[in-house]
Amino acid sequence: MSIARAAYSVTEVARLLGIGRSLAYHQVRAGVIPARQIGDRWVISKVKFHKWLDEEIA
Numbered sequence: 001m002s003i004a005r006a007a008y009s010v011t012e013v014a015r016l017l018g019i020g021r022s023l024a025y026h027q028v029r030a031g032v033i034p035a036r037q038i039g040d041r042w043v044i045s046k047v048k049f050h051k052w053l054d055e056e057i058a
Helices: 010-017 021-029 046-057
Strands: 036-038 041-045
Touching: 010 021, 010 041, 021 041, 041 046
Parallel strands: none
Antiparallel strands: 036 041
C-alpha cells in the first residue's frame, strides 16, 4: 500500500515555480509561500500551495 505525500519540500516548490532554491527558502521564511516548519525542515502543503498559486495568478 502506498501513501500519497501531502506536502512538498522547498526544493520541489522551487522546481515547480522555476525559481532557485535560495529564493524559494527566502520566500518561505518571509511567509510569501505558505509553509510550516517541522523541526529544522520546511514543508509546504500541496493543497495550500496550489490554492496560494491559483490566487496569486488570478
